Amino acid sequence: MATEQTxxxxxxxxxxxxxxxxxxxxILGALAAVLVLVIAFxxxxxxxxxxxxxxxxxxxxxxxxxxxxxxxxxxxxxxxPNYVGFLAVANDYGSTQTGKLAHYYAGLSYLNLxxxxxxxxxxxxxxxxxxxxxxxxxxxxxxxxxxxxxMEKAIQYYKDxxxxxxxxxxxxxxxxxxxxxxxxxxxxxxAFEQLTKLDKNYPNFNAPSMDVETHLARLEQKQ
Numbered sequence: 167m168a169t170e171q172t173x174x175x176x177x178x179x180x181x182x183x184x185x186x187x188x189x190x191x192x193i194l195g196a197l198a199a200v201l202v203l204v205i206a207f208x209x210x211x212x213x214x215x216x217x218x219x220x221x222x223x224x225x226x227x228x229x230x231x232x233x234x235x236x237x238x239x240x241x242x243x244x245x246x247p248n249y250v251g252f253l254a255v256a257n258d259y260g261s262t263q264t265g266k267l268a269h270y271y272a273g274l275s276y277l278n279l280x281x282x283x284x285x286x287x288x289x290x291x292x293x294x295x296x297x298x299x300x301x302x303x304x305x306x307x308x309x310x311x312x313x314x315x316x317m318e319k320a321i322q323y324y325k326d327x328x329x330x331x332x333x334x335x336x337x338x339x340x341x342x343x344x345x346x347x348x349x350x351x352x353x354x355x356x357a358f359e360q361l362t363k364l365d366k367n368y369p370n371f372n373a374p375s376m377d378v379e380t381h382l383a384r385l386e387q388k389q
Contacts, residue, residue: 297331
């Protein structure tokens with residue numbers, strides 16, 4: 167038998183309703199806080215970062231010139247009082263595109279100096295939008311790990327670099343590096359596959375000190 171329910175009183179109904187008038191200060195305060203955050207974010211993205219990036223471009227110029235001249239220590243640390251180095255630019259302007267690029271240059275500088283651990287640390291902090299530089303950064307990580315004797319990681323980074331953004335410049339170079347690294351580990355079948363992909367998709371690539379067709383034939387015999 168159904169139980170008869172007692173109708174709610176008008177007082178109970180009012181208690182269940184949301185009292186906007188009572189809570190409007192809280193609501194308006196929350197909306198104002200969100201609006202402030204939105205305005206701050208837009209200002210940061212559209213005004214602060216571009217200004218900071220221009221400053222970073224001026225700051226990094228001297229280090230780039232030192233890098234081009236092969237002065238890697240000076241490029242990293244600067245030459246007082248003429249210019250600051252990549253490390254300072256990365257530290258001071260790390261949120262900008264130029265600051266991120268400074269990590270890439272710092273990594274290459276350490277790589278050229280034979281400091282492979284610091285090269286890896288800097289290259290892993292690089293996070294740029296340029297697809298070509300992104301591929302070269304991954305390839306440089308492969309080089310650093312190869313120099314440390316960690317061929318497994320080197321191979322993976324070379325593969326990542328080859329697949330990062332397919333183009334005529336970086337892709338064939340890292341297909342070749344991955345093939346040579348795989349061969350050094352005795353993985354001749356996969357090395358053959360990588361080199362075949364290079365030969366098929368990038369026939370105009372000139373491998374330094376190597377004839378791709380001859381090397382393919384040698385790898386085929388080794389399988």
